[in-house]
Amino acid sequence: MRHKHSDYMNWSKTQSHARYNLATSGAAPFPLRELAVHLDTLEINGSDNGYGYPPLQKAIAAHHDVDPDCVVESAGTSMANHLAMASIIEPGDEVLIEHPAYGPILDVARDLEANVKRFRRMDEAGWAIDPKAIRDRITPNTRLIVITNLHNPTSALTPDGVLQEIGDIARSVGAFVLVDEVYLDAVYQGTPRTSFHLGPEFVVTSSLTKVYGVSGLRCGWILAQHDLAWKMRKLNDLYSATPVYPGQLLAVAVFKQLNQVREKARRIVEADRKLLRDFLVKQSGVSAVCTDWGTTSFVQLEQGNADDFLKRLRTEFETAAVPGRFFEMPDHFRVGMGVNTEMFAEGLKRIARALVEA
Numbered sequence: 001m002r003h004k005h006s007d008y009m010n011w012s013k014t015q016s017h018a019r020y021n022l023a024t025s026g027a028a029p030f031p032l033r034e035l036a037v038h039l040d041t042l043e044i045n046g047s048d049n050g051y052g053y054p055p056l057q058k059a060i061a062a063h064h065d066v067d068p069d070c071v072v073e074s075a076g077t078s079m080a081n082h083l084a085m086a087s088i089i090e091p092g093d094e095v096l097i098e099h100p101a102y103g104p105i106l107d108v109a110r111d112l113e114a115n116v117k118r119f120r121r122m123d124e125a126g127w128a129i130d131p132k133a134i135r136d137r138i139t140p141n142t143r144l145i146v147i148t149n150l151h152n153p154t155s156a157l158t159p160d161g162v163l164q165e166i167g168d169i170a171r172s173v174g175a176f177v178l179v180d181e182v183y184l185d186a187v188y189q190g191t192p193r194t195s196f197h198l199g200p201e202f203v204v205t206s207s208l209t210k211v212y213g214v215s216g217l218r219c220g221w222i223l224a225q226h227d228l229a230w231k232m233r234k235l236n237d238l239y240s241a242t243p244v245y246p247g248q249l250l251a252v253a254v255f256k257q258l259n260q261v262r263e264k265a266r267r268i269v270e271a272d273r274k275l276l277r278d279f280l281v282k283q284s285g286v287s288a289v290c291t292d293w294g295t296t297s298f299v300q301l302e303q304g305n306a307d308d309f310l311k312r313l314r315t316e317f318e319t320a321a322v323p324g325r326f327f328e329m330p331d332h333f334r335v336g337m338g339v340n341t342e343m344f345a346e347g348l349k350r351i352a353r354a355l356v357e358a
C-alpha cells in the first residue's frame with residue numbers, strides 16, 4: 001500500500017490552533033487592504049496563463065535573477081516539492097533526505113515509492129550539514145538529495161560553500177539536489193542568492209507563503225533547467241488544469257511591493273526573536289540553537305517527552321507548539337515567530353510556567 005497522507009499536515013490543520021499559538025511557521029497574514037490593488041482591476045478567468053502567467057513568471061524570475069523559462073508556477077511550495085520530486089524520481093530510486101526533516105517532504109518521497117535514505121544534520125554543530133555525511137551515503141542509485149535552506153525546523157542556514165560541495169557530490173552520480181528555500185528570505189540581512197545559481201543539478205522550490213504572509217494566494221514556484229521545467233509543467237497538467245488567475249494577479253501585485261510586505265513581517269519576527277533569546281537565556285529545562293534569521297526555532301526539552309508536555313501546555317495553558325515527533329525528534333518542539341508579539345510573549349510565559357509546574 002502506498003503512503004498517501006501527511007500526519008503533520010493533518011495535525012496542523014486540525015489540532016495546532018490555540019489561544020497562544022506558537023505552532024506557526026510563517027509571518028502574520030498580510031492584509032488585502034494594504035495591497036495596492038483594486039477589485040476592478042482583477043478578473044476571474046485568464047487566457048494566457050495556462051503554463052504560468054507571463055508577468056508573474058517575470059516577477060519570480062527577476063526576484064531570483066533567473067531566466068523566466070526556468071520558473072514553474074505551482075500551488076505553494078507544497079505542490080512545488082511534489083512536482084519536483086515526482087518529475088525526478090522513479091519508484092525504487094534512492095532519495096537522500098536530511099534528518100530532521102519537514103514531514104511532508106518525506107511523505108511525498110514515500111508516496112512516490114522512493115527508497116528513502118537519510119543523513120543526519122549535526123545538532124552538536126548548530127544543525128549544520130556535514131557534506132561527508134552525504135558522501136558516505138550516496139550510491140550510484142541515488143537520484144535526489146533533499147534539504148531545506150533555511151532548515152525547517154531549526155532555521156539553520158547552509159552556506160554556499162557547503163551547498164556547492166553537495167552539488168559536486170550529486171553530480172558525481174548524476175543526481176539532483178532539491179533545495180526547499182521557502183524560508184530563505186527570512187535572512188533579512190545579506191539575504192543569500194538562490195542555490196539555483198550554483199549549478200544545473202540544483203532544483204529549487206519556494207513561495208510567497210512563509211516570509212511574506214500571503215499564504216492564501218498559494219503562489220509557489222520551482223526553479224529548474226528548461227527540459228526538467230517542462231516535465232514539471234506537464235505533470236502539473238494532471239493535478240490542476242489551469243492556475244487560479246485572480247491569485248496570479250494578486251501575486252504580481254505582491255511582487256510590486258515585496259520589500260514593504262517583507263519589512264512588515266520582519267519587525268514582528270525580530271521582536272519575537274529577541275523575546276525568544278531572552279527566554280532561552282533565563283529558562284532552565286529547555287535549550288535551542290539560536291540563529292539571527294528564520295521564523296522557527298527547535299527547542300529541546302531537557303527532561304521528559306515533548307508530547308506529554310505539549311498536551312499539558314495546551315489544556316492547562318492554552319498554548320500550542322509543534323511536537324518534535326513530526327520531525328522525528330520527540331524530545332523537541334518547534335516554536336514559530338512573526339505572527340503577533342504580544343501573543344508570542346504570553347505563549348513563552350506560559351511555557352515557562354508549564355516547565356516550572358512540571
Ligand SMILES: Cc1ncc(COP(=O)(O)O)c(C=O)c1O
Pocket residue numbers: 025075076077078079102148152180182206207208209210215220
Ligand atoms: C520546508 C517547508 N516547505 C514547504 C512548506 C509548505 O509551504 P507552502 O505553504 O508554500 O505550500 C512548508 C510549510 O510549513 C515548509 O516548512
